[in-house]
Amino acid sequence: MTNATVQGSSIAGDRKTVNFKTSNIIPTYLFSFIAGKFTPVSRTLDGRPMTLLHRETDTTKIRLSMETLFKLHADAIRFLEEYTQIPYPFQKFDFAAIPDFQYGGMEHVGAIDYRASALFLDNGATRDQRLARASVIAHETAHMWFGDLVTMRWFNDVWLKEVFANFMADKITEVSSADANYDLQFVVDHFPAAYAVDRTEGANPIGQPLANLQEAGSMYGGIIYHKAPIMMRQLERLMGKTALRNGLREYLKKYSFSNATWADLIAILDARTPTDLVTWNHVWVSETGRPKFTYQLDGRGGTIKQFVISQQGEDGSQRLWPQSFELELVYSDHIDELTVTMDRAQVSLTQAIGKPTPQYIIFNSSGQGYGIFPIDSVSVLQLERIKNPVARASIYINLYENMLAGQGITPTQLATGHRSLLGKESEELNLRLLTSQLSDLVWNFTRPEARLALASAVERDAWQAMEQETAPGKKKLLFRLYQNIALSTEAKDQLYTIWNEQKSPQA
Ligand SMILES: [Zn+2]
Numbered sequence: 001m002t003n004a005t006v007q008g009s010s011i012a013g014d015r016k017t018v019n020f021k022t023s024n025i026i027p028t029y030l031f032s033f034i035a036g037k038f039t040p041v042s043r044t045l046d047g048r049p050m051t052l053l054h055r056e057t058d059t060t061k062i063r064l065s066m067e068t069l070f071k072l073h074a075d076a077i078r079f080l081e082e083y084t085q086i087p088y089p090f091q092k093f094d095f096a097a098i099p100d101f102q103y104g105g106m107e108h109v110g111a112i113d114y115r116a117s118a119l120f121l122d123n124g125a126t127r128d129q130r131l132a133r134a135s136v137i138a139h140e141t142a143h144m145w146f147g148d149l150v151t152m153r154w155f156n157d158v159w160l161k162e163v164f165a166n167f168m169a170d171k172i173t174e175v176s177s178a179d180a181n182y183d184l185q186f187v188v189d190h191f192p193a194a195y196a197v198d199r200t201e202g203a204n205p206i207g208q209p210l211a212n213l214q215e216a217g218s219m220y221g222g223i224i225y226h227k228a229p230i231m232m233r234q235l236e237r238l239m240g241k242t243a244l245r246n247g248l249r250e251y252l253k254k255y256s257f258s259n260a261t262w263a264d265l266i267a268i269l270d271a272r273t274p275t276d277l278v279t280w281n282h283v284w285v286s287e288t289g290r291p292k293f294t295y296q297l298d299g300r301g302g303t304i305k306q307f308v309i310s311q312q313g314e315d316g317s318q319r320l321w322p323q324s325f326e327l328e329l330v331y332s333d334h335i336d337e338l339t340v341t342m343d344r345a346q347v348s349l350t351q352a353i354g355k356p357t358p359q360y361i362i363f364n365s366s367g368q369g370y371g372i373f374p375i376d377s378v379s380v381l382q383l384e385r386i387k388n389p390v391a392r393a394s395i396y397i398n399l400y401e402n403m404l405a406g407q408g409i410t411p412t413q414l415a416t417g418h419r420s421l422l423g424k425e426s427e428e429l430n431l432r433l434l435t436s437q438l439s440d441l442v443w444n445f446t447r448p449e450a451r452l453a454l455a456s457a458v459e460r461d462a463w464q465a466m467e468q469e470t471a472p473g474k475k476k477l478l479f480r481l482y483q484n485i486a487l488s489t490e491a492k493d494q495l496y497t498i499w500n501e502q503k504s505p506q507a
Contacts, residue, residue: 001034001053003109005092024090024109025257027151032108034096041066045074048088053096054116061120069119072134076141079172085249089149089256095140104136107143107165114140126473131185134173142168150252153259156210158219160262163228164248170229181429186233187367187393188429194226194370195290195401199314203288206231207262230370231284234323235269237368238280243272275322275343283321290314291321291371292405293342299357307349311342314372314405320345325369328391329358337365362386367394372401375408383417389427396433403445411445412454419458422481423465428473435462435481442485455487463494466505479505 004023009016038053050070056062073095077088090110097116106113118136121129146168147161174182197203206228210216236244247269251260254268262285270277291311298306313319322343329336329352336358338351360382363373367390375398386392399417402408418438425431438458446454459482466478486495498505 001032001051001094001096001111003030003032003090003111021091026109026148030107030109030148030151032106032111032113034098034111034113038096043067043070045070046078048074048077048093050074051094053094054120055099056097056116056120058120058122061122064122065120069137072137073141075175076138076172077144079175080142080145080168083168083171083245083248084145084252086145086149086252086256088144090144093144104132105140107140107147109144109148112140128473131173135169138169138172139165142172145252149257150255151259153261154210155213155216155219156208157262158210158216159206159224159228160265162220162224163232166225166229167232181389181427183367183390184393184427184429186229187390187397188433190226190229191367191370191394191397192400192433193222194230195397197222198227198288198290199401199404205288206285227370230368233368234284234370235280237324238275238322239269239273244269247272280322283319287319289317289319291319293363293369293371293373295361295363295374297357297361302357304352304355304357307352308346309340309342309349310346311371312345318345321370323369325364325373326366328362328365328388329355330360330362331356331358340369342369362391362395364394364398365391367391367397372405373398375399375402377408383421384424389430392425392427393430393433396430396437400437411441415441415446415454415458419461422461422478423468428471428477431474431477435477439481439484442487452487455485456491458485459488459491 002020002023003026004020007019007021009018011017034053036055038055040051040053042049042051044050050073052066052069073093077093081087092110094110095112095114097114097119099116101113101115103113104115104118114136118133121133142165143161146164152158152160170182170186204219204221204223206223208219210219239247247265251265251268254260255264262281266277266281290313292314293309293311295307295309297304297308311320324339324341326337326339329338336355338349340347340349360376361374362376363369365388375395383392383395386395396418399409399414403411403414415438418434418441421434422431422438425434442451442455442458462478462482462485466475466482469475469478482491483495486492
């Protein structure tokens with residue numbers, strides 16, 4: 001299989017010669033040649049023939065996966081043709097499942113490679129695995145337009161194709177996998193990983209120069225895969241969905257079968273928004289770091305008289321990251337959600353003035369804002385009462401970032417709060433955040449002399465929560481936490497017994 005259609009073949013003796021048509025114009029990194037003992041399977045969907053090459057032998061996996069694989073590709077193509085208003089641009093569309101492929105997928109024109117284990121799933125596959133499969137298929141298919149039809153001029157803009165592939169994949173899977181909570185997944189997937197790099201002094205910006213192609217591999221990381229999607233989502237909020245989509249259509253049309261830079265795209269988008277995108281781009285894309293938010297609320301007499309939110313660089317600089325985020329005013333019987341358009345260093349939240357003074361405030365409740373947000377100490381105590389799982393995820397992340405910054409909450413306080421939530425957090429994705437933060441608190445933020453006491457307490461809480469939990473995914477997370485922090489003799493004996501008897505712990 002190559003990037004072009006087979007034109008015919010001939011056999012002479014023990015040799016077979018296969019002829020291919022001339023391919024479309026493609027960059028060299030997208031050339032592909034696949035040969036081996038594969039089974040070809042073909043289907044025609046939406047009038048388009050597609051062929052899959054595979055080596056899977058598990059008949060259950062084949063039966064359960066085959067039609068889904070073709071359908072996911074066809075759905076993605078249909079979505080992209082509509083979104084971009086450009087019909088699938090290449091002469092054919094095939095894909096191959098390669099055993100032990102080093103990436104999840106690679107977007108070779110008309111001949112996508114996938115790691116076979118990501119495509120063929122059986123009955124035991126979790127929702128996460130099915131989502132990941134839909135997502136990688138949408139990602140690679142999106143590359144046919146973003147990356148393959150229009151290619152970055154040089155690898156310093158490699159993030160450009162990756163961020164668009166992910167951006168489109170999110171939109172495609174939002175339609176094709178209706179049961180997933182995308183807002184929650186987005187927050188949990190991207191923010192902790194982006195902050196992990198961007199809070200450090202060694203952070204790299206999204207866009208950075210690349211002097212030598214040899215170092216291209218070093219550009220892929222937390223910033224490209226996690227900060228860039230956050231930046232894109234903010235860009236879409238800033239411009240509006242329609243204006244951004246129309247800008248992308250113009251960009252793809254103008255640079256079809258050629259190269260373009262991020263600056264070329266910004267120039268097209270800038271003409272479609274009143275905001276100065278060049279300035280916006282500078283702080284979000286060319287620079288590193290994140291902002292820190294503070295607020296002043298005058299709520300004397302039971303009514304909000306003034307509510308001012310300020311932003312500055314975490315490094316103390318007077319930089320401004322234009323962005324929008326939500327906050328919730330929490331009252332005893334209801335919640336008021338407000339959107340903050342933070343386009344200046346200091347914003348007066350006029351829509352809050354005149355409202356009753358809330359019990360407490362949840363900053364960044366929709367999770368889309370980027371930076372360190374203030375924490376309201378009352379909210380820490382009432383986390384289990386917050387119904388919105390995205391707001392809870394955002395709070396967990398924000399509490400952790402505040403703890404690291406040494407403001408508002410200590411590691412001990414955070415650990416105590418998290419322990420009490422182990423048996424109460426209903427979302428698996430959120431429990432994953434809680435358990436990984438707890439294990440971090442035990443090993444990295446507790447002095448050796450205090451560690452055994454904390455570990456023992458977490459062991460007890462994790463075990464108890466695990467015994468009460470009925471969902472297998474959450475049970476597994478709680479056991480993993482127990483296993484990670486087991487420090488007491490009792491816990492070690494317990495783990496030894498489980499291992500020795502090869503019996504999983506039962507409630
Ligand atoms: Zn990619």
